[in-house]
Amino acid sequence: MTTLKCAVIGLGMGQSHIRGYQGHPDAEVVAIADLNEELLKSKGDEFGIPGRYTSVDEMFEKEKLDIVSIATPNSLHKPFALAALAHGAHVLCEKPMAMNAEEAQEMLDAAEKAGKRIMINFSFRFNDASWGIKDQVKGGRLGDVYTGRTRWLRRDGFPGFGGWFGTKKLSGGGPLIDLGVHRIDLALWLLDYPEPEWVLGRIHERIGQPRAKEVGKTFDVEDYASAMITFKNGMTLxxxxxxxxxxxxxxxxxxxxxxxxxxxxxxxxxxxxxxEGFIFSTENGCQLDVEMKGGSAPKSAQWHYVDSILNDKPHVATGAEGMTIMKILDGIYQSAEKGEPIKIG
Ligand SMILES: NC(=O)c1ccc[n+]([C@@H]2O[C@H](COP(=O)([O-])OP(=O)(O)OC[C@H]3O[C@@H](n4cnc5c(N)ncnc54)[C@H](O)[C@@H]3O)[C@@H](O)[C@H]2O)c1
Known part of the structure; x- marks a missing residue:
């Protein structure tokens, strides 16, 4: 069996990519890249990875790679994805796919030109509750889905002040692009990605910006976002x-x-x-709450990607889906800025 040679750029969330690849018998992480030399050494030693680079360009010069994971600040997703595709590798890019839909489109075009794949790490699909529910929905169990709600709210969970997460030119935005991205993807994936049409959004900067100001740190993104998305099939989310x-x-x-x-x-x-995952229905006059138990989720997104490539099967969490999410996120931010609904499809 062929062994796929993998590399991971960025060693925060990137560590979970390393674990994911190392959990597949036919994948080997041959290289890692990070600007932080200490992290590069400690993680290189911990995971037993021979190739260690502070320069991504140097990594591409010296290694021959089949898959490159990108787990850097969001502003670097596009440039590193384009470099990996030009190198001839498939890309597994962290969410959000890019800073905006325009960048995401460039990535899709480059993948098509290179004849390579792009997968987005919508990691919250890869648990038994999500996967089990998806299997149920596939069989038409819900009937015609006409409405939904999807959310991720924290009581007090800023990823720090003064770092890249709270700096718009590096992140593209706050919790909407960081957390909301996962929950919107989950809702759409369960429904096979219906086509969005309109978006009405609002963002608030009530807590983070004043707090960051007090400690003299940069923080120029929202701390709360809400939106209504309508779809061409009539559904609302x-x-x-x-x-x-x-x-x-x-x-x-x-x-x-x-x-x-x-x-x-x-x-x-x-x-x-x-x-946890549940299905609710009324059958024979009786209200039923069915709880998902166990399930067949792949071990990880990385495991699924390697398996799909080796067996020439389609993978989930495609670049096209990542692009749809970027259009929705762009629409919500634009709507919040203009104070009016935005047509996105
Ligand atoms: N799927 C998930 O559940 C999940 C969870 C956390 C983060 N993420 C995503 O992962 C990405 C990284 O987030 P994080 O929390 O790991 O951030 P982080 O700041 O902890 O780690 C980013 C790493 O990238 C490195 N880096 C920065 N510039 C670089 C460059 N030019 N070359 C090489 N390395 C460079 C940094 O030194 C740092 O170690 C983001 O896109 C984030 O949205 C996804």
């Missing part, structure tokens, strides 16, 4: 994302979808990162 707000739990993630035959809910358990 409400969205909420925040890094801070006065709610009970530390962290609330929930996606509900309501159809003519049944509804569903995927949510985190007790404010943490474990998930």
């Amino acid at each position: 409400q969205v909420e994302a925040s890094w801070a707000g006065h709610i009970q739990n530390k962290e609330d993630m929930e996606t509900t979808l309501i159809g003519t035959k049944a509804g569903l809910c995927q949510r985190n358990v007790q404010g943490g990162y474990g998930f």
Whole structure:
């Protein structure tokens, strides 16, 4: 069996990419890249990776790679993806795909030209609760889904002040592009990505910016966003994302979808990162709540990508889906800026 040679750029979230590849018997992480030399050495030693680079260009000169994971600040997703594709590698890019839809389109064009794949790490699909519900929805169990709500709210969970997450030119935005991206993707993936049409959005900068100002740090993104998305099939989806707000739990993630035959809910358990999934229906005059138990989710996004490439099968979380999400996010930010709905499809 062929072994795919993988590289990971960026060693924060990138560490989970390394673990994901190392969990597949036919993938080998041969190189890592990060500007932080200490991190490069410690993670290189911990994971036993021979190629270590502070320069991504040098990595591409010296290594022959099949897959490159990009887990850097969002502003570097596009340039590193274009470089990886030009090198002849498939790309697994962290979410959000890019800073905006225009950049995402450049990445899609480059992948097509190179004849290579792009996958986006919508990692919250890869748990049994999500995967189990998806299997149920595939069989038409919900009937015609006409509305839903998807959200990720934190009570007080800023990724720091003064760093790239809170600096718009490096991140593209705040919790909407950071957290909302996952929950919008989950809702759309469950429904096979219906085509969005209109977006009405609002963002608020009530908590983060004043707090950052007090400590003299940069923070020029929102701390809360809400939106209504309408779809060409008539469906509506409400969205909420925040890094801070006065709610009970530390962290609330929930996606509900309501159809003519049944509804569903995927949510985190007790404010943490474990998930549960339910289907709700009424049958023979009886209200049924069905809980997903166990499931068949792939071990990780990386495992799924390697498996799909080796077996020449389509992968999920495609660049085209990443692009649809970028159009929605652009629409929400534009709508918030202009104070009017934005047509995106
Ligand atoms: N899928 C998920 O659940 C998930 C979770 C966290 C973060 N992310 C995404 O992962 C990406 C990285 O986020 P993070 O939390 O790991 O950030 P981070 O700041 O912890 O790590 C980013 C790393 O990139 C390195 N880096 C920066 N510029 C570089 C360059 N020019 N060349 C090489 N390395 C460079 C930094 O030194 C740092 O180690 C973001 O796009 C974020 O949205 C996704």
